[in-house]
Amino acid sequence: MRxxxxxxxxxxxxxxxxxxxxxxxxLNVSYDVSRxxxxxxxxxxxxxxxxxxxxxxxxxxxxxxxxxxxLSVAAGLEADVVTMNQSPDIDILVERGALVAADWxxxxxxxxAPYTTVSVFLVRKGNPKGIKxxxxxxxxxxxxxxxxxxxxxxxxxxxxxxxxxxxxxxGNNAAEAQKFVAALFKNVPVLDGGGxxxxxxxxxxxxxxxxxTFENEAxxxxxxxxxxxxxxxxxxxxxxxxxxxxxxxxxxxKRGTREAATAYLxxxxxxxxxxxxxxxxxxxxxxxVLRQYAAHFPAVRTFTVESALGGWAAxxxxxxxxxxxxxxxVEHP
Amino acid sequence: xxxxxSGLLRKKRARDTRFEHSNATREAPWVKRLxxxxxxxxxxxxxxxxxxLVFAEALRKGLEAYWAAIADPDALAxxxxxxxxxxxxxxxxxxxxVTAAWCIAKFEFRGKQLLTTLIDLPFSVSPVxxxxxxxxxxxxxxxxxxxxxxxxxxxxSACRDGAPLAVAYPEWLACSVAPVLGDTKIIFAVPGxxxxxxxxxxxxxxxxxxxxxxxxxxxxxxxxxVLGARGWQTFWRVTLPNIKWGLLYGVILxxxxxxxxxxxxxxxSGHIRGMTNTMPLQVEILYNEYNFAASFAVASLLALLAxxxxxVKSWVEWKAEQSLDLNNDAQETSP
Amino acid sequence: xxxxHKSVLPGFSxxxxxxxxxxxxxxxxPLAAVFLKSAELSPAEFWKVVSAPRVVASYxxxxxxxxxxxxxxxxxxxxxxxxxxxxxxxxxxxxxxLVDLPFALPTAVAGIALTALxxxxxxxxxxxxxxxxxxxxxxxxxxxxxxxxxxxxxxxxGACVEALAGWGVKxxxxxxxxxxxxxxxxxxxxVRTVQPILEDLDMELEEAAASLGAQRWQTFYRVLLxxxxxxxxTGFALAxxxxxxxxxxxxxxxxNTPLVSEITPLIIITKLEQYDYVGATAVAxxxxxxxxxxxxxxxxxxxxxxxxxxxxxx
Numbered sequence: 001m002r003x004x005x006x007x008x009x010x011x012x013x014x015x016x017x018x019x020x021x022x023x024x025x026x027l028n029v030s031y032d033v034s035r036x037x038x039x040x041x042x043x044x045x046x047x048x049x050x051x052x053x054x055x056x057x058x059x060x061x062x063x064x065x066x067x068x069x070x071l072s073v074a075a076g077l078e079a080d081v082v083t084m085n086q087s088p089d090i091d092i093l094v095e096r097g098a099l100v101a102a103d104w105x106x107x108x109x110x111x112x113a114p115y116t117t118v119s120v121f122l123v124r125k126g127n128p129k130g131i132k133x134x135x136x137x138x139x140x141x142x143x144x145x146x147x148x149x150x151x152x153x154x155x156x157x158x159x160x161x162x163x164x165x166x167x168x169x170x171g172n173n174a175a176e177a178q179k180f181v182a183a184l185f186k187n188v189p190v191l192d193g194g195g196x197x198x199x200x201x202x203x204x205x206x207x208x209x210x211x212x213t214f215e216n217e218a219x220x221x222x223x224x225x226x227x228x229x230x231x232x233x234x235x236x237x238x239x240x241x242x243x244x245x246x247x248x249x250x251x252x253x254k255r256g257t258r259e260a261a262t263a264y265l266x267x268x269x270x271x272x273x274x275x276x277x278x279x280x281x282x283x284x285x286x287x288x289v290l291r292q293y294a295a296h297f298p299a300v301r302t303f304t305v306e307s308a309l310g311g312w313a314a315x316x317x318x319x320x321x322x323x324x325x326x327x328x329x330v331e332h333p
Numbered sequence: 334x335x336x337x338x339s340g341l342l343r344k345k346r347a348r349d350t351r352f353e354h355s356n357a358t359r360e361a362p363w364v365k366r367l368x369x370x371x372x373x374x375x376x377x378x379x380x381x382x383x384x385x386l387v388f389a390e391a392l393r394k395g396l397e398a399y400w401a402a403i404a405d406p407d408a409l410a411x412x413x414x415x416x417x418x419x420x421x422x423x424x425x426x427x428x429x430x431v432t433a434a435w436c437i438a439k440f441e442f443r444g445k446q447l448l449t450t451l452i453d454l455p456f457s458v459s460p461v462x463x464x465x466x467x468x469x470x471x472x473x474x475x476x477x478x479x480x481x482x483x484x485x486x487x488x489x490s491a492c493r494d495g496a497p498l499a500v501a502y503p504e505w506l507a508c509s510v511a512p513v514l515g516d517t518k519i520i521f522a523v524p525g526x527x528x529x530x531x532x533x534x535x536x537x538x539x540x541x542x543x544x545x546x547x548x549x550x551x552x553x554x555x556x557x558x559v560l561g562a563r564g565w566q567t568f569w570r571v572t573l574p575n576i577k578w579g580l581l582y583g584v585i586l587x588x589x590x591x592x593x594x595x596x597x598x599x600x601x602s603g604h605i606r607g608m609t610n611t612m613p614l615q616v617e618i619l620y621n622e623y624n625f626a627a628s629f630a631v632a633s634l635l636a637l638l639a640x641x642x643x644x645v646k647s648w649v650e651w652k653a654e655q656s657l658d659l660n661n662d663a664q665e666t667s668p
Numbered sequence: 669x670x671x672x673h674k675s676v677l678p679g680f681s682x683x684x685x686x687x688x689x690x691x692x693x694x695x696x697x698p699l700a701a702v703f704l705k706s707a708e709l710s711p712a713e714f715w716k717v718v719s720a721p722r723v724v725a726s727y728x729x730x731x732x733x734x735x736x737x738x739x740x741x742x743x744x745x746x747x748x749x750x751x752x753x754x755x756x757x758x759x760x761x762x763x764x765x766l767v768d769l770p771f772a773l774p775t776a777v778a779g780i781a782l783t784a785l786x787x788x789x790x791x792x793x794x795x796x797x798x799x800x801x802x803x804x805x806x807x808x809x810x811x812x813x814x815x816x817x818x819x820x821x822x823x824x825x826g827a828c829v830e831a832l833a834g835w836g837v838k839x840x841x842x843x844x845x846x847x848x849x850x851x852x853x854x855x856x857x858x859v860r861t862v863q864p865i866l867e868d869l870d871m872e873l874e875e876a877a878a879s880l881g882a883q884r885w886q887t888f889y890r891v892l893l894x895x896x897x898x899x900x901x902t903g904f905a906l907a908x909x910x911x912x913x914x915x916x917x918x919x920x921x922x923x924n925t926p927l928v929s930e931i932t933p934l935i936i937i938t939k940l941e942q943y944d945y946v947g948a949t950a951v952a953x954x955x956x957x958x959x960x961x962x963x964x965x966x967x968x969x970x971x972x973x974x975x976x977x978x979x980x981x982x
Contacts, residue, residue, distance in 0.1 A: 027605060035622060062604040063618065067941040069604075074943075076473030076482075077521040077603045092943055097474045148924060150938045190841050191924040193937075196621040205787040207841070224623040254490050254515075320942065322720070330926040331722055351871065352754045357878035357887075358871050364884075369755055372747040373763070379852050380766050382791065383781040387773070390784075429690045436683035440675055446971055448687070450964045455695055456906055457959035459913030459933040460775075462702065462952045465940065469701040469949075477701075532694055540906060544899045545864050547974055555676050564678035579864040586860060589771035595916045596775060613774030620780065632777040636769060643765030 025058040026260055029079035031066035031089075031153060032194055033217055034243070037280045038083070044276060045267045049260070057260060065194050066153040073099065073248065080252050080261040083245045085153045088312045090246045097250070104246040113242035114268035115282035118302055119161040121233040122202065122211040122218045129209045133235045134165050137210060138183035145208035146188050147198040149326055153241075154195035158212040159185075159326065160315065161239035164308045168237060182329045203230070214241065219281035219296070240302035243282070387636055390629035402619075402627035403634065410607045411615035411631070417523065418611060419591040422530045426587055430538025431580070435568075437539075438546030439554065449543065455535040463532050464600025471519040471528075482517065489515035521603030526611060529597040534587045541583030545576055581649060585642045593635055702956065706949040717950045722926055723935055730932040731958065733843060734911035737850035738858075741907045742900055745858025752859070753866040767859045770852050775916030782849055783921045786839040797836035804828035841923030846931065849917040854907030861903040865896060898974040905966040912959050 030038060042059040049057045062069065062077070070089035073079045074096040082100070084090055093100040105111045123131050129142055137144050147155035162181050170176035192198040195213060202211040203225050210233075211218075218232045245265050252258040267273045274286040278293040290297065309315050319325045352358040360368070392399055402408060433452060437445060455463065473482040491498055492508035500507045519525050553575070557567040573580075595613040602609045610618065612631055619628035706714065717723070751757070752764050770778060786793045795802055804825030811821040839845050869892070877887040915933040922929045932955055939948035 029603075032621060035618075060608060061606045063606075063621075064604050065941065067943075071940065071943065072521065072603055074474060075468045075520065076471075076476070076518075078518075096943075099474070148938075151941050189923065189925075191926075193919050193924070193934075194621075196623075197920070199623075200620075205783065205840070206789045207787070220623075254486050256490070256493060322717075322939075322942075322944070322947065327722070350754055350756055353756065355871060355875060357875040358754075360884055365755060368747055369751050369757060372744065372751040373757075375744040376748060376763055376766075378792070379848075379855060380769055382785055383773075383778065383852070384766060384769055386781045386784055386791075387777065429687070432683045432690075433687040435679060436687055439677050440680050440684075442680075442684070446964065446967045448691075449971075450960060450967050451691060451695065452687075453905060453909055453963050453967070454699070454956075454960060457909030457912050457963060458699070458956065459915055459936065459952070461915050461933050461936055461940075462913070462956070465936075465948070465952070466698040466701050469705055469945075470698055528694075532698070535694055536906075540902065541860065541864070544861060544902050544970075544974075545868070547898065548865055548868065548895070551675070551677060558676045558678070567677075578867060582860050582864060585768060586771055586856065589768045593772045593774045613776065616774055617776050620776070629777070632774065635772045635774060635777070638768075638772040640762075640765055642768065643761060646765075647761070 023056055023058060024257070024260060025060055026080040026257060026264055027060045027062065027078060028081050028083055028264070029062045029069050029073055029077060030083040031069060031085045031243075032063055032196055033154075033214070033220075034083060034085070035061070035063045036220065037277065037282065040276050040280070041268065041273060044272060045264055048267065048272070049263065059264070065151060067151070078251050078255070079248050080255065080257050081245060081247055081265055083243065085241060085243050086156065086312070087242075087244050088316060089153070090244050091312070093246070093248065099248050099250045100246050101249050105244070107247065108245065108265055109269055110285045111242065111244065112246060113244045113285075114265075114273065115277045115284055116240050116242045117214045117216050117282050118240050118300055119157050119212060119235075119238045120215045120218050121235060122213060122221060122230050123209065123233055125229055125231055127231060127233065131210050131233060134162055134180075134184075134237075137162070137187065137212070138180055139187075142187050142210065143189055143208045144184060144187045145190060145192075145198050145202045145211045146185075147195050148191040148193055150320065152192075152194045152198075154198070154213060154217070155191075156320065157214070157239055157241045159319070160305060160309060161212075161235075163319070164239055164303050165235070165237045167308070168303070178325060178329065181325075185329055215283070215297075216281035234298055234300050237301045237303070240304050242304065384636055387629050387633050390625060391633040392626075393629075394626040398626055399630045402624075402630035405627070407607045407610070408612075408615055408627075408631055411610045411612045412634070414523070414526070414610065415592050415612045418527050418530050419588055421527050422534055422591045423584065423588055425531055426534055427538050427584060429535070430540075430542055430583055430587075433539040434542035434546050434576075435572075437543050438549075439551045452536050452539050455532055458532075460533060460594065460596025461600060463597035464529055467525055467528055467532075467601050468520055471525065473518075473520075482515070485511050485515035485517075487515075520601045521605075522609060525601040526598050526609065529601045530591050530594055533594050533597050534591045537587035537590065538580070538583035541579050541586065542576055545579040546572075549575055581646065585646070589638055589642070592638060699956065702949045702952050705945060706953045708946050709950055714950050717947050718954045722930065723932070723951060725927045726930045726932040726935045727954075727958070729843060729846065729929060730912055730955075731962075733847050733850055734908050737847055737854055737911050738904045738908035740847075740851055741854045741858045742904045745855055745903060745907075746862055746896070746900060748855075749859045749862040749866055753863060767856050770854075770856055775853065775914065776920070778852055779849060779917035779920030782852060782917065783840050783845070786845060786848060786921065788838070788840070790840070793838075793840055796839055798833075799836055800829035800832035801825075803832060840921050841929070843922075843929050845921035845923065846918050846929060849921050850911040850914060853914055853917060854911050857906035857910060858900070858903035861899045861906065862896060865899045869895065894973070894976065898970045901966055901970040901973065905963055905970070908966075909959055909963055912955070 028038060038059075038061055042061070046057050046059065049055065062079070064072075066084050066086060066089045070082070070084065070092050073082055074093055082090060082093065087105075090100060090104060094102050094104070101107070108114075121131060123129070129136070131137065131142070136142065146158050149155040149159040159181065162184050163177050166177035166180040167174065190201050190207060192201055195217060198211060199213065199217065199221060202208050203221060215232075221230060222232070245268060247258070247261045247265060252261045268277070269285065271286060271289065274284040274289040278284045278289050278296070281296060283297050284290050284293070305312055305315055317324070437449060468476070470477050473479055473486075488498060488500070488507050489511040492511055498504050498507055519528070553571050554567050557571045558564075562570070593613060595617070598611055599614060599617075602611065602614055604610060604614060604618070606618070612635055616628050616632045619631065709717065748767070752760065773781075784790050786796070788794065788797050807828055808821040808825040811824055812818065837844065839848060873891055874887050877891050882890070913933060915931070915937070918931055919934060922931065924930055924934060932951065936948045936951050939951065
């Protein structure tokens, strides 16, 4: 028996380790909530590539928190392309080991961002607490669900949306803005690690009166978890979040996949790609497609990090660095 | 306790444990009831209810959806990767555990407590740090071996593109090894996942055996050696039968933890669907896709592991009993 | 390190050598990476990072709750192991098998399942947050069983609801929730270290104690507990060690409110996600040192209690 078990064990190992795939493949390292989108994009692109090149291509996907994913790529995860939800997560790949070219924003149209989305409110059916705009979130007795701005891009955008609109309301008075955001975060009972965690807390645990999240996420919640329990509220002014994409130059040069990677990212900007994007409730860049899906995307006044807050580098330094304004707010409530 | 008497005892305890036969090892009925109900209440609240919840969620959409979730190619790939990982990590840590326990429990030497504590250390290392550590060491971009990876990577792409090489040895040699060395992946691939798993399950077998072997002392082994047995013989014939339950627990725990590890593996996995996702990671992915039923279905497989180990344990127990009976019969028939 | 004790047993240098080699390769050298990386900070910077108020608060949460969870597990784990070895009861084999569940279940699943159970709308959370209706209806049912009138039963349950209003306990999204998760993940350690020792126990010891006239509890306290103590301490140490580093299950149930329910591993993750490798490894280094010292203390204590038994025996 004992003599037999070792070869048996070895052959089990061999069987388990056997299958290997060898063909043209790309790895797309992406953020958390884009998974449904790329599930549709990838086969569409593969079909188009097949028709054009008479060759098979396989797209592998990796999803996770945006910053965590960027860290993995910086540490050696061989992504041919990265598709993130905030520019700092691509900028870091420029700084660390020059994986991505410094001019990545100019490589593709629209600042290399094929779509945008906006921060909106999801409230319980009938809006029992009468939540209409940002000011309502800071009211005493309102419970707000937001993911942790330190670990989640979604949370970071929410924080910046609250900050930016408060700035505008108070004539660019930073002290007033800080007071407002502090009041808002006092109403947050749970800081989930990521956007999806916050959604679960709000929808499954029935905690909170309002969830602040991206428009596409709010639409998905309605799709996946039932329309009848929630409704979406658009604030008067909110933040527009562009989702940037880039080729990881060092990797495509090593693997010899630049052509395919470029074609893949270009596909996102093509009419076919933009159609799929719009179907997933992301706001497409193509005006024709946007018009076609206008019913899904109510017109809303927005600002961006670049237009109203001085760009990501400044935001990172003043707000999210250790000891920054966000730390001051949560440490001295 | 001699082997024969324990065999007889085992036969007797078809129902009751051996302790329930003697007044000396029995508690008053009310004490027994109190202890039992406290233990079972604790068990129910902290273990049984979560388990029931997992299965209730897994089966919420019916059996068909349950099977579909498990037969999904990505789920199957995750199951396979988890099995590979455990199949490599387990023997490594088993060998280490027995060796370390022998050396710590059977000998006196200075620094023993330090050594024991260092063996415990992986338990207290946050899984997050465990993963991070391997990233720091093996990163192809900034790790300790980064220059090695980068060097061979450059040569490999130069060979592929037919660019001239500046190497002091034959080009054909460089070009034949470069694709392999340049494409060696540790983290964000299976080796990294195995390493992280070995790290987090490192102390299990050792920690299970050390107190047991210490409690047993070394008189039996010393007697065997004095009577002329060789080292290996002593281990196989004397030590191993004494520690087999502890060893089995250790292996079971090690295996369970190896298959269930999430945090450390999550850091080094790279999360590539169908390629570097283990079962726990697949569970997280499905959960994050609001596919709650499928997510709990995969999780329930891991929960079932406990029941599989139960079966294995019963089988081993039965086997041991049988061989004991055989021995006893042989002893009885021989004059 | 080795001043060899005279022993007839073979294999000391071989086993010690292999143990040290494997330990170094898998644990010590990789962990050295943490200290090397954190050494990129000057001592003053290092101190500033690891003594920030939020970080200090997280040590308190992580270490305090881990100690509490390990203590609770030691008591109930011993009860459970005792029941499994000494008593026969229906479903015993199943209970025995399920003790390992916290290992097999991915920590994230454990976190999700525990949160679902202990949230205000969960099976247990509902009960704990508003115990009034449950206890009220229980009392009312009892009252009816005893032959009381329905009216009185109703007013009894009503009074109970009123009296217990505001007495509920919130578990999920509070430090108590963290405690629950830590108890869950640490339980098998205690049961599985105590169980083999209990199984191995000679009945003769207790029989001898009983024949010498010892009461049952005296036998337990004077004879059994000292034998179990080293294993119990080991179980405590392991449960504690595991709890300190736990991340996956805790973040779901903790609420993660800064200064209140933020655990140290979350602080490390937070720093990592901001590309602050150095800060993250600094906090990690402090955590490693603290748990190493605590573990060493427990192990010395364990060795001392083990020696006491052997001396007592000899």
